Amino acid sequence: MKPLNQLTATEIVAATSAGRVTCEAVARACLEHIERREPQVLAWQYLDPEQVLARARALDRGSRGGPLFGVPFGIKDIIDTCDMPTEYGSPIYQGCRPMNDAACVALGRRAGGILMGKTVTTEFANRHPGKTRHPKDPRRTPGGSSSGSAAAVGDSMVPLAIGTQTTASTIRPAAFNGCVGLRPTFGALSCSGVRQAAGSLDTLGLIARSVEDVALYHDVLLGIDPRPIPAAPGRLRIGVARTHFWTSVEPTYQARIEEAARALARAGAQVSDVTLPPAFERIEDAHRWISSFEFVRNFTHEIEHHWDRISSDLRDYRLADGIGCPVERYTAALAAAAECRAMLDDIMRDFDVLITPSADGEAPIGLASTGNASFCAIWTSTHVPALTLPLFTGPNGLPLGLQVIAARGRDRDLFAAGRAITSMVPH
């Protein structure tokens, strides 16, 4: 049997529910792994082993069980918790103690999960990095803004973690860390208790090590009894969306995606190229103005009272953009995104899913930036669900993801396609 910290959530629940393993044993295995690895990875903003073990023992004593019975999970520190500090990646909020759990935290706990701790976020889930390093190479960024969540799951510290995504903040770090990452359909899972960055774009992000786990966690966070992933269509209609960013994709990564497309066709999928209309070339710009305009309004309090404790990364880019953005440009950007959303709805009538890069390559060297976010801006702005699958390895031995896109509201079909694609692409 694999070490307990390497089990998926689905495997843990099977073991704890059958009484084969205690919740405490699972928690201890994860805590011991964290103790060994945390000095290098620095994934955790807050972690109190005694608190975790007390919760695990209480679960073992109780009779409630639940769909996440005994599953440790991490929560990005942009999300409120009632019994752990929530600091939003900013010195302004050192020691901040909200009075309640965000919806996603409370739902995970109600399902029998064990909140392991708070994972490192970039400052306010924006661009200024936290302390986390890539678990496989400490010179490299783990990606962001859900840096700690992805590093913790990728390094087998926990099987599940929640992040958020306003641009690429879940898909990118999940891909960099060899995780399965889900950015659900916009609006599908509650962000109540999550510090808002840009309300027109923000979603939760789910990070796990299998598609089954992402589907399980999705249902827990929707507050329903988990359902099995449906069967994928016999002949999956897959569009290869290279997008206008294709030329900036690392050549070996391009090659892996092309090989995957051929493998999928060989395995029986109907694979064809998709060229997005020219309007999609302007969507990254639209995304920039939507997110900046809204971010600046949402952080009015911090701008007014704590300007000196905001990083220059944030002040000189996002805030400068948002402060300088005329409302007409913002309104035009919203209209441009809505136009692309309608066009993508049309395009998706011909496809079950699109496949596309999750990033431009492996996690880059350097800790001052969390990497290129362009490969998510189209999908984030159009509110479609996106799943990254850890199917490839890059030239430096680091993970590369395949991003899979479905139509809005088709998250469950996306899980089906994700599972099918994982089985069809050799990896």
Next chain:
Amino acid sequence: MKPLNQLTATEIVAATSAGRVTCEAVARACLEHIERREPQVLAWQYLDPEQVLARARALDRGSRGGPLFGVPFGIKDIIDTCDMPTEYGSPIYQGCRPMNDAACVALGRRAGGILMGKTVTTEFANRHPGKTRHPKDPRRTPGGSSSGSAAAVGDSMVPLAIGTQTTASTIRPAAFNGCVGLRPTFGALSCSGVRQAAGSLDTLGLIARSVEDVALYHDVLLGIDPRPIPAAPGRLRIGVARTHFWTSVEPTYQARIEEAARALARAGAQVSDVTLPPAFERIEDAHRWISSFEFVRNFTHEIEHHWDRISSDLRDYRLADGIGCPVERYTAALAAAAECRAMLDDIMRDFDVLITPSADGEAPIGLASTGNASFCAIWTSTHVPALTLPLFTGPNGLPLGLQVIAARGRDRDLFAAGRAITSMVPH
């Protein structure tokens, strides 16, 4: 000159900016009126006169001015404030002190406004009433859930207040209290720092005593320099939307609306009847399941940890609905709302605005309920902006509103139409 507490925000800013009146004098006038009236109205959850006066004096000493320079405003106690308790209308949160201001609070303060205090909300902005009474008749409800905000503005305690709306929580109390109330286009103004009830429906609500003030406050909350209300079209195209709830409208209220329609036609508007498609008859039901399903998820923490301190009003209705709602019913309800949204977009191509009742009549006698919410469910669920104008008086001498609806995103045109309609309907 009117007493300072009776001035509109626009009038106050003109006076303070010209140096004719100090911010302190305005604040004192409002505080003195509150002192006289609060024992009967009970609009305030938190109010500290010294804190208010200190802020007013600081504004008088400063040189910043601003579009709300010296304007006192109230904030519904479902919205976070950094220097006043925020209790969400629930004993669970007694003394709760958030670390920051919600976006709408910080934007109002940055504009030079004076946060007067926290106004009474129903429990979690849902159905269980707070202590507030109707200013004109203490046996009657002020409406809810933004009870204190509407009573405070209606009673001239403050010229502006913020509420929220998930069903009828701004339009209904604003109408009951003779205020102008705005439910902006869904998503148009940031709800960051506002406790979420149902994310698919929640918006801020703006309450004032003139259309000009609502427009001014709207721009402040959008974080832009306020702009003048545009001119209304020369021949305003007005649809009279009686809706399938018409037979439950008080007969004298029906008569006032019919008279208003005739007056508008006489004044040069193009007035015609609008019959909404049958799908709209199911939208209140859809609204019920959307709001209940989402509400229950958002309050998982309270349900798990504080069940005994939740009112039976909330437990037996909203929570029971949400707990019992299968996800299929929720998904179908979302689809039904989206279908009506698209149909209403089409209908609105032929009209600048629709007019419709704001409620079923005057504020009813009794404090156990905040009144009938049916007259807002259609518009809330379809995400269109709604404005209530205090144009009529009912048989008991209490205010009745005319609700004016525009297409999504047309909030500014709604202000134009609201101002024009106010001038065209004798009142």
